[in-house]
Structures are given as C-alpha cells and as structure tokens.
Amino acid sequence: MQKEMNTSGDRLFIKAKTVRIKAVDCIFLDSLLSGEITEIQKWLDRAHSYGVEIELELFDSGAPWLSYEQIAELDYPLFSKDGKQLVHIPENVICFRDVVLLQLGSTLCKYKKQLMTTLAREELQKKQIEIIERV
Numbered sequence: 355m356q357k358e359m360n361t362s363g364d365r366l367f368i369k370a371k372t373v374r375i376k377a378v379d380c381i382f383l384d385s386l387l388s389g390e391i392t393e394i395q396k397w398l399d400r401a402h403s404y405g406v407e408i409e410l411e412l413f414d415s416g417a418p419w420l421s422y423e424q425i426a427e428l429d430y431p432l433f434s435k436d437g438k439q440l441v442h443i444p445e446n447v448i449c450f451r452d453v454v455l456l457q458l459g460s461t462l463c464k465y466k467k468q469l470m471t472t473l474a475r476e477e478l479q480k481k482q483i484e485i486i487e488r489v
Contacts, residue, residue: 373406374410413435415436441456456483460481
C-alpha cells in the first residue's frame with residue numbers, strides 16, 4: 355500500500371522483481387510528477403537501484419479525477435483497481451503504431467477530440483482493449 359512505502363530496510367527490494375504500489379491517489383501522482391525529491395521519490399529510486407520494476411494501482415477506476423496527461427507522463431505503468439493497465443496516447447490522431455504494443459485487455463483513455471485510424475480501432479478490438487473517452 356502507498357502508506358507503507360516509507361518503511362526502512364531493503365528486504366522487499368531483494369525479494370521482489372516487481373512491486374505494485376496500491377491505493378494510489380491524485381496527491382501521490384502529483385508528487386511523482388512534481389520533479390521534487392520527496393521521500394516517495396527516494397524510495398522509488400532505491401527500488402530502481404535494485405532492479406525492481408514499479409507498478410502503480412489506483413484506489414479506484416480513476417474515471418472522474420485522473421488526468422490523462424499524468425498517465426502519459428508517468429515513468430511507471432498505471433493500473434485501475436480492477437487490474438487493467440491505463441494508457442493515454444497524447445497524439446491528435448491515434449494510429450496503429452501507437453496501439454500495436456499495448457497489453458491485451460488494457461484500457462485506452464482518450465479525449466473525444468482525438469481521432470483514431472481504422473487500423474488502430476481494429477487492433478484495439480483484437481486485443482480486447484477498452485476505450486474510455488472524455489470531453
């Protein structure tokens with residue numbers, strides 16, 4: 355859990371290949387993207403030095419409050435509470451090359467003004483990727 359990140363010791367980093375931080379909220383994401391060296395950032399840097407992959411899981415779906423730009427700016431994969439990876443492609447037109455490497459069953463978060471090619475839409479259907487659109 356996000357609250358337990360500041361525990362001392364490196365035992366977790368020695369044992370784990372991947373750590374998923376759960377119950378992530380807007381404040382946590384803002385602190386990650388602020389560029390400031392916080393205790394959270396120090397912990398993440400320590401995990402990285404051990405070769406541990408970090409994943410973030412929201413406390414909910416993120417639907418009403420999550421900024422799509424934050425998803426694109428994060429250095430870590432972001433998941434909804436139900437385990438679906440959230441992805442945002444910050445392009446005006448979403449093409450096949452943008453979606454071909456997305457994980458099966460993930461969720462694409464896009465704005466209604468973003469256009470999508472037919473090939474991209476077909477690839478999303480083939481990979482069972484849900485599309486969430488926002489104004």
